[in-house]
Amino acid sequence: MNGGRLGDLADPSKYHDPIDIQDEDPAVLKCQLRKLLTIRMVEQHLAAARRDKIVGGPVHLSVGQEAVAVGVSEHLRKSDRVFGAHRSHSHLLALGSSIHGLFAEVLGRETGLSRGMGGSMHLWDGPRGFFGSVPIVAGTVPLAVGAGLAAKLGGIDAIGVSYLGDGATEEGAVQESFNLASVLNVPVLFVIENNFFSSHMHIRMRQPSDSTARFAIAHGIRFEVVDGNDVVSVGKAARRLIEHARRGGGPGLLEAVTFRWYGHVDWREDVDVGISRSSSDLQNWRRRDPVSRLTAAMELRGWWSATDHQLLIQEIASDIERAWDQAVNDPWPAADALIDRVYAQ
Numbered sequence: 337m338n339g340g341r342l343g344d345l346a347d348p349s350k351y352h353d354p355i356d357i358q359d360e361d362p363a364v365l366k367c368q369l370r371k372l373l374t375i376r377m378v379e380q381h382l383a384a385a386r387r388d389k390i391v392g393g394p395v396h397l398s399v400g401q402e403a404v405a406v407g408v409s410e411h412l413r414k415s416d417r418v419f420g421a422h423r424s425h426s427h428l429l430a431l432g433s434s435i436h437g438l439f440a441e442v443l444g445r446e447t448g449l450s451r452g453m454g455g456s457m458h459l460w461d462g463p464r465g466f467f468g469s470v471p472i473v474a475g476t477v478p479l480a481v482g483a484g485l486a487a488k489l490g491g492i493d494a495i496g497v498s499y500l501g502d503g504a505t506e507e508g509a510v511q512e513s514f515n516l517a518s519v520l521n522v523p524v525l526f527v528i529e530n531n532f533f534s535s536h537m538h539i540r541m542r543q544p545s546d547s548t549a550r551f552a553i554a555h556g557i558r559f560e561v562v563d564g565n566d567v568v569s570v571g572k573a574a575r576r577l578i579e580h581a582r583r584g585g586g587p588g589l590l591e592a593v594t595f596r597w598y599g600h601v602d603w604r605e606d607v608d609v610g611i612s613r614s615s616s617d618l619q620n621w622r623r624r625d626p627v628s629r630l631t632a633a634m635e636l637r638g639w640w641s642a643t644d645h646q647l648l649i650q651e652i653a654s655d656i657e658r659a660w661d662q663a664v665n666d667p668w669p670a671a672d673a674l675i676d677r678v679y680a681q
C-alpha cells in the first residue's frame with residue numbers, strides 16, 4: 337500500500353474470504369473471537385435499548401469495526417495510555433473493561449465507569465489504560481501525544497494510543513499532533529478507523545483521496561494500511577508499529593479500513609439518508625465480516641465448530657444479561673455529586 341489510494345480495500349465486494357491464520361496460535365484467536373463477539377453483542381444490546389428508549393442519550397456504535405480495537409489491544413499493556421472519541425465502546429471493551437461498568441455509565445448510574453457523569457461518549461478506565469474519550473472530534477488526539485511525550489520525558493516505558501476517525505483527520509489539531517509527534521519523536525500510535533464516513537458525508541466528498549495514510553507521509557511518520565476487518569492483519573501491523581515506538585523509533589500510524597453496520601448514531605442503518613450509503617453497499621460490507629471471516633478460517637483448520645460458536649454466544653449473552661440487570665437496578669448519583677465533580681476540591 338503506497339498511502340495514495342485504498343484501491344481494492346475500498347471495494348466492498350472484495351475481502352469476503354476467510355482471513356489468513358497461518359502461524360497463529362488457536363488459543364489467542366479464540367480469545368480474540370470472544371472479544372469481537374462481546375463488543376458486537378454488547379453494542380447490539382445497547383442499540384435495542386436505545387431504540388426502546390431505555391437508554392436516554394445517543395450511542396455511536398462500532399458493530400462491523402470490532403477487529404480494529406481487538407487487534408490493536410492485543411499488543412498494548414495496562415501502563416499504555418489509550419484515548420478515544422465518540423465511538424469508543426469497542427476501544428474500551430477490547431482492553432478488558434467490565435460490561436457492567438459500561439452499561440451503568442450509559443445508563444447514568446453511580447456505578448458507571450465515569451460514575452454516571454459521562455454517558456456513552458465520556459468513558460474512562462484508568463486501571464486498564466483507557467485515559468478517556470470525549471465527543472469533541474479530534475479532542476483527545478493532542479492528549480495522546482502529550483501522554484506519550486510525558487511517558488518519554490518521565491522515563492516510563494509506555495506509549496500513547498489515539499483512536500480517531502477519517503473525519504477527525506480534517507481537524508487542524510490532528511495535523512498539529514502528527515507534526516509534533518514526529519518532530520519530538522513521541523512514542524504514540526495513531527489508529528485511524530477509516531470507515532469512509534464523517535456523520536453522513538462520504539470521504540470522497542470531503543478529501544482528495546480515500547486514504548488518510550497520506551498524512552503520515554506528509555509528516556514523516558511510519559505507517560501501515562490494513563484490512564481493518566481482519567483481526568490478524570490489524571494485530572500484526574499494530575505490533576510492528578508499537579514495537580518500533582517502544583524501541584524509541586517514534587510515532588506510528590495505522591490506517592484500518594472498515595465500515596460501521598449501524599448508521600452514524602443509534603440503531604438505524606442510515607441507508608435512506610444521503611446518497612452514498614446504499615443498502616447494497618451495506619450488504620456487501622456485512623460480508624466482509626470480521627467475525628465470520630475469522631470463524632470460517634478456524635473451522636477450516638478444525639479449531640472451531642458450530643457447537644463451539646453456539647456455546648460462546650450463549651455464554652456472552654448471559655454475561656450481558658447479568659451486567660444489564662445489575663446496571664438498571666443500580667443507584668443514580670446523588671444530586672450534589674454534580675457540583676463535587678465539576679470543581680476541583
Ligand SMILES: Cc1ncc(C[n+]2csc(CCOP(=O)(O)OP(=O)(O)O)c2C)c(N)n1
Pocket residue numbers: 422423471472473474500501502503504505529531533534535600
Ligand atoms: C469538533 C467537532 N466537530 C463536529 C462534531 C460533530 N460530529 C460528531 S461525530 C462526527 C463525525 C466524525 O467522523 P469520524 O472522525 O470519521 O468518526 P466516525 O463517526 O466515523 O467513527 C462529527 C462531524 C463534533 N462532535 N466535534
Ligand SMILES: [Mg+2]
Pocket residue numbers: 501502503529530531532533534535
Ligand atoms: Mg469515519
